[in-house]
Every structure is written in C-alpha cells, then in structure tokens.
Amino acid sequence: MSHTTKKRLTVGISGASGSVLALELLKSLKEMPEWETHLVISKGGVRTLEHETHVTESQLTDYATRVYDREDVGANIASGTFVTEGMVIVPCSMKTVAGVCHGYSDNLLLRAADVTIKERRKLVMIARETPLSPIHLRNMLSLAESGVVVMPPMLTYYNHPQSIADATNHIVGKILHEFGIEGKNFKRWGTDECVTPLRALS
Numbered sequence: 001m002s003h004t005t006k007k008r009l010t011v012g013i014s015g016a017s018g019s020v021l022a023l024e025l026l027k028s029l030k031e032m033p034e035w036e037t038h039l040v041i042s043k044g045g046v047r048t049l050e051h052e053t054h055v056t057e058s059q060l061t062d063y064a065t066r067v068y069d070r071e072d073v074g075a076n077i078a079s080g081t082f083v084t085e086g087m088v089i090v091p092c093s094m095k096t097v098a099g100v101c102h103g104y105s106d107n108l109l110l111r112a113a114d115v116t117i118k119e120r121r122k123l124v125m126i127a128r129e130t131p132l133s134p135i136h137l138r139n140m141l142s143l144a145e146s147g148v149v150v151m152p153p154m155l156t157y158y159n160h161p162q163s164i165a166d167a168t169n170h171i172v173g174k175i176l177h178e179f180g181i182e183g184k185n186f187k188r189w190g191t192d193e194c195v196t197p198l199r200a201l202s
C-alpha cells in the first residue's frame, strides 16, 4: 500500500530533442494537487535541456515534486515497493530506448523504467529520432510487445495547430491521456473546437 494519498508519476528526461515537452508536462502536473512528480534526468538530458530551453538542471526542482540524482540507483523510484501510477520518459533518446529494451539499467532513469515494466505498470516512452534505423525500430517493437506505450512526438495537423506551443500542448495532452488526465486546452477529434484551419505556409 502507498503511504501517500497522492498519485505518483515517475518522469525521466533523456537526451533526445524535445525537452520542452517534459517541462510542459511537469508544469501541467504541478497544477494538479492530486499528483506528485518524481523526476530523473540523464546526462544527455541535461545537455539537450540546456541547449533547447532556458532552464538549467538545478532549476528543475521548481518543476517537480522531487528530483533524483541519476547515479543514485538506490533511490525510491529504483524499487518496485515505491508505488507509482507508472512512468513517462520524455523525450526518450534511442540510447535510452536500447537500455530499457535490453534491461541495461546503468543509471536511475533506466532502472526506474526497468522497475516499471517488471511491476506491470504503465511505461510511456516519447521516443524521438528521425529517420529511424532498423535497430531503433526493432528495439521499439520489442518494447511495444512488452506492453510499453511507444509514442513518438509526431506532429498532428488535424487539430489545426497555430504555433509550436499548440503542437507541444497536443503531445503533452496525449501523454496525460495515457494516465487518465485531461490536458488543458487538449483538442480531441470530434469536438467543435477545431475550427481554424492552418494558414498556408508559403
């Protein structure tokens, strides 16, 4: 049994492009008092975060309930006895895809993902690379066959995004949906809100 009434989500940030997706996800969850976020960022994740955003590693404590040292493979989230609703790796590099696929848990992010799978909890991987090699595709197929939700951060046009913020918000909404959470301004197909077609780009 959990010792908290709050729902916990483990969040891993690895070194693929798209670290803003993690920041927006964490910001959304921070507004939900019933959720706690337990964050670990890989070395590659720090490099991309600091390249792509104005947020530094030390500022991540403003975004998550708790931030863990990636080398601390004995932290809470490394154990199945620490109850969570699951884990999301956002964005997820092909190196981290390979590590999770092969159970090669040499940092806390990989260990937490391994634990999520062994405990039969939901693991969502926002796997990002393009183009994808046969190695990447084979690893992702193997993960999907183990019950992992492999969700590349694909652009979506049917909801008429007007900006990168809209496109980002849609992917964050898809991640939240996996954990039964309705994202703010998430436009679902079949609602009347999608009424502004994209302007021609040229």
Ligand SMILES: Cc1cc2nc3c(=O)[nH]c(=O)nc-3n(C[C@H](O)[C@H](O)[C@H](O)COP(=O)(O)O)c2cc1C
Residues within 6 Å of the ligand: 013, 014, 015, 016, 017, 042, 043, 044, 045, 047, 048, 051, 092, 093, 094, 095, 096, 128, 129, 130
């Ligand atoms: C700016 C930048 C962008 C990168 N984007 C990607 C990417 O989209 N996908 C990917 O698999 N690797 C990408 N990489 C390479 C990974 O960061 C690198 O393979 C790293 O070792 C991954 O380690 P990690 O999974 O432990 O974070 C990128 C690296 C940099 C510096």
